[in-house]
Amino acid sequence: MTTAAPLLPPADWRDFLALTKPRVMTLVVFTGLCGMLAAPVAVDPVLGFTAILCIALGAGAAGALNQWYEADLDAVMKRTAARPLPAGRMERQSALHFGVGLGAFSVILMGLAVNLAAAAILAVSILFYVLIYTVWLKRRTPQNIVIGGAAGAFPPLIGWAAATGEVALLPLLLFALVFLWTPPHFWALALFVKTDYANAGVPMLPVVAGERVTRRQIGLYTIPMALVAVAPWPLGLAGPSYGVVATAMTAVFALLAALVAAGRTSAGKPMRHEKQLFGFSILYLFVVFGALVVDRWVA
Ligand code: HEM
Ligand SMILES: CC(C)=CCC/C(C)=C/CC/C(C)=C/COP(=O)(O)OP(=O)(O)O
Numbered sequence: 001m002t003t004a005a006p007l008l009p010p011a012d013w014r015d016f017l018a019l020t021k022p023r024v025m026t027l028v029v030f031t032g033l034c035g036m037l038a039a040p041v042a043v044d045p046v047l048g049f050t051a052i053l054c055i056a057l058g059a060g061a062a063g064a065l066n067q068w069y070e071a072d073l074d075a076v077m078k079r080t081a082a083r084p085l086p087a088g089r090m091e092r093q094s095a096l097h098f099g100v101g102l103g104a105f106s107v108i109l110m111g112l113a114v115n116l117a118a119a120a121i122l123a124v125s126i127l128f129y130v131l132i133y134t135v136w137l138k139r140r141t142p143q144n145i146v147i148g149g150a151a152g153a154f155p156p157l158i159g160w161a162a163a164t165g166e167v168a169l170l171p172l173l174l175f176a177l178v179f180l181w182t183p184p185h186f187w188a189l190a191l192f193v194k195t196d197y198a199n200a201g202v203p204m205l206p207v208v209a210g211e212r213v214t215r216r217q218i219g220l221y222t223i224p225m226a227l228v229a230v231a232p233w234p235l236g237l238a239g240p241s242y243g244v245v246a247t248a249m250t251a252v253f254a255l256l257a258a259l260v261a262a263g264r265t266s267a268g269k270p271m272r273h274e275k276q277l278f279g280f281s282i283l284y285l286f287v288v289f290g291a292l293v294v295d296r297w298v299a
Pocket of ligand 1: 073
């Protein structure tokens with residue numbers, strides 16, 4: 001006779017919150033909000049709030065499904081071992097039900113309360129992150145984050161579509177900015193947590209191709225990223241206040257990326273520039289996206 005594994009007690013709300021990767025999602029939601037506020041229309045506040053809520057819930061659902069699928073990987077990486085599933089604080093089924101329910105709710109609410117264009121792009125981004133990145137590419141190729149990372153670039157398009165019902169050149173540039181920003185953002189981190197990924201058998205670029213190639217790739221992606229970041233200004237899609245902030249922030253980003261690409265080290269501080277580039281990459285998107293909204297509404 002077989003005995004069923006004992007069921008865990010119901011998980012705490014904090015564990016469900018942790019499934020949504022709330023810290024990463026703040027920036028995802030912020031880029032969505034800025035995409036919405038950069039649109040040349042005044043959005044009804046209730047509708048706008050609902051759209052941003054749907055992006056937050058959809059992104060949270062994607063995070064939960066990611067953790068449901070890769071609990072085995074998370075268990076072997078130091079950075080992720082304390083998450084609710086690998087730490088044994090939650091049944092896998094609960095994470096699956098939570099993710100599917102929340103994801104469906106976010107897309108349906110967006111479709112009913114906001115518009116179909118925003119709901120469709122939200123659905124695509126959730127499916128992209130879960131199926132294309134997490135299930136298909138992450139364990140197969142070091143290009144995982146380049147292709148799969150597109151999922152994280154959709155929110156500005158969703159925000160814009162929520163406001164206008166369509167897409168346009170400016171939100172497409174914002175998509176391209178986050179898309180090209182993701183490799184330097186992630187590979188800078190991957191350089192200093194390489195052993196974690198190597199132990200887990202995840203083929204991240206520094207593990208598979210080595211540090212030199214990764215550094216060069218960071219430098220290479222930074223060039224088109226810089227052009228796309230500044231482009232809204234000369235194209236007349238944003239004014240000089242955006243142009244100045246975006247140029248200054250991009251110059252700092254490019255300098256740090258160049259130091260990383262050149263493999264510059266400072267005595268006694270291993271991976272100093274890599275850590276600086278990773279940290280700055282987060283501030284960078286907050287400031288550049290924020291500057292676009294300030295430029296539209298205040299400047
Ligand atoms: C496939 C693409 C990406 C990968 C693999 C990736 C990976 C990571 C990892 C491993 C961390 C550090 C640890 C953590 O807190 O979990 C991190 C931090 C972060 N990422 Fe990304 N990231 C990606 C794309 C993005 C995107 C698109 C955004 C937002 C637009 C973003 C925003 C952030 C933020 C805000 C943090 C800091 C979180 C904190 O303070 O703990 N990331 N990222
Ligand atoms: C609107 C919507 C659905 C947006 C999707 C949000 C999204 C794709 C964010 C990407 C950022 C992210 C959490 C990467 C983590 O990669 P990982 O899963 O490899 O990190 P881990 O090792 O921390 O699990």
